[in-house]
Amino acid sequence: MKIKTRFAPSPTGYLHVGGARTALYSWLYTRHAHGAFVLRIEDTDLERSTPEAIDAIMEGMNWLKLSWDEGPYFQTKRFDRYNQVIDEMLAKGTAYRCYCSKERLEKLREEQMAKGEKARYDGHCRCDEVQKQHSHSEPHVVRFANPVDGVVIFNDLIRGPIEIANKELDDLIIRRTDGSPTYNFCVVVDDWDMEITHVIRGEDHINNTPRQINILKALGAPLPEYGHVSMILGDDGQKLSKRHGAVSVMQYRDDGYLPEALLNYLVRLGWSHGDQEIFSVPEMIDFFSLDAVSKSASAFNTEKLLWLNHHYINHLDADYVAQHLVWHMNQQGYDLTQGPDLITIVKLFGERCKTLKEMAESCHYCYQDFAEFDSDAAKKHLRPVAKEPLEAIKAKIAAISDFDWQIDKIHHAIEATATELEVGMGKVGMPLRVAVTGIGQSPSVDATVYAVGKKRTLARIDKALAYIANREQTQA
Known part of the structure; x- marks a missing residue:
């Protein structure tokens, strides 16, 4: 017997995480058995079903890469x-x-x-x-x-x-x-006609199952096997809802999560394979079984999802992560031709940022000039005593040719400046960081300068020197 499952959402809203987990479990069960996965749009609720919701469901499925073998079928076309x-x-x-x-x-x-x-x-x-x-x-x-x-x-x-x-x-x-036919009846005929062998769905459908079984028997149709997945609770133990934050799959995309992180999180939200936490999609397919799915409700833990997302940002190929970063950079309004390539950004900010949205927000100084220095950072690091280190490092950075513009060359310039002035690296690095970024925190200063670029770095050092000069005049 060929295994055949289906995911059958109602297009009355977005694809929520509970539905996405149900789709994932059905998809994994089918892929594990080398069967077929059907996408069916149950749009019999004519008043509430919308084209926008259908698009949102399809967009969510495609973003998660939960590909279907048949469909999408629409119930309204089968009346x-x-x-x-x-x-x-x-x-x-x-x-x-x-x-x-x-x-x-x-x-x-x-x-x-x-x-x-x-x-x-x-x-x-x-x-x-x-x-x-x-x-x-x-x-x-x-x-x-x-x-x-x-x-x-x-x-x-x-x-x-x-x-x-x-x-x-x-x-x-x-x-x-x-x-017009009703939902419970349409489902039965669809499962019969589409030769669905296994129905994996939420526990809220348990009461529908005996009704549907009786209709199938009355039709003389074969009975699929049923598995009902427990609900997902929020951090507070209540049923997951909008008040818990992002519950739409695409909202997680918008908030800077990678699809691999959300899939990995959802598969573990009620299923386990020993103590393993990180799963590639091939591993999910290989290991998945309904026997290991918990009967108990699962609690959504945003911190755990963030941890997984941070892991994938740093362990997936940087080029792939950069492709997902593009959308977030565009949301910030950056001109990507006026800064480093996104692979550089991923490598530079990956350890510091847990989401792609955070990454896009953090790297603003690599693409846009800033009007003012952060007041606290400037007060602490752009003091008259920083004038000499900034002038010295400016000269050394200016001397680096475009051909030799590399992180190690910049690092050597900072190190040489500290040695010549007989000061610690921080006495050079911190004023330079504030000068180049406008703030007091960034990735390593040599890599940051490299990403900002030579021309922009020199101009910003001049801006910092002007700030110090103005500060000296004010204090005089």
Whole structure:
């Protein structure tokens, strides 16, 4: 049997991290078994589904590199098929027309709630006598004739055996008054037609599973196996929501995370393989199994995600990281022709920055001139005593030819200046750092000067010397 799974989001919003983890688990299960992965857009909610949400889902899947083998299929394009099956069920008696008014259903619900009973349809229209009293032309819904007796038992691939009595399930509506089929029915027909063998989805669908199993049995269709993944909680133990910050996959992109970091984090958010923390995608595929997926809810830990992102920034190929950095640099409005190549930036700032957004913000002085020096840094390091070291290092930097513009040459110039002036390296390096960056912190000063470039470095040293001269006049 060829394994076939599906990811079937509803396009009523962005692709959130819970959905992304479900997609990842389905994708890994399929790839491990050399099967097929289907993308299906469940857009039967015509009022809430939007083209923008569909685009957001596709963008998130593509960014995470969760490629699909079939699809995307859209339920709204399959209404004829669903209605064909419903008509066949009506003919066979596994479905029936319900003419109950909204008022009757509300009264029934109120009475059941008053008695402390579970609110459910009472099967009023299920009998032949009621059916004979009505015409098919009257407004009606179509309900599935759920079995009255017995139980539904299925072995959840994550949670083990689950048993639900049919008396707990009512005759759910499978076609609305306007003729449109409902979600639970469309899912069943899709899984049947698309030959889905394994359904991996969130635990919020557990209650849907026995209903869908009963419909599949009524259709004489094969039953897929089901596995329900536990929910993701926020840092505070509550269900993950917007108040916890970024919950959209693309928001993590915007916040400077690499897709590899988010994938690695999501796969470990409920699954483990020994004590291993870092997984390449091939390792995920090789090791993944539903047996190792936890039944318990998982808590999202932003600090852990940051740690992983920092790891990948520094361990993936710098050229690849630089490709992802481009978007963030553009967001900052930098002219990338007016500074070093991005591979240099990745290597220079990788150890200091946990996200690409932070990296893009931190390297501003490599691409843009600054209007003023940071007041605290200038007060501490651009003092009259720094004038001589800055003039000396300026001369040595000016003497380095464009051909020899390398980090080691710059480092040698700084070292030689400190030796000649008989001062520590910091007495040269710190004034130079503030002069070149405008702030008191940066990567190693020799590498920073290299990235800023010779021409811009000399101009900024002149600016620092002018600042010192003005300070001397003010103090005189």
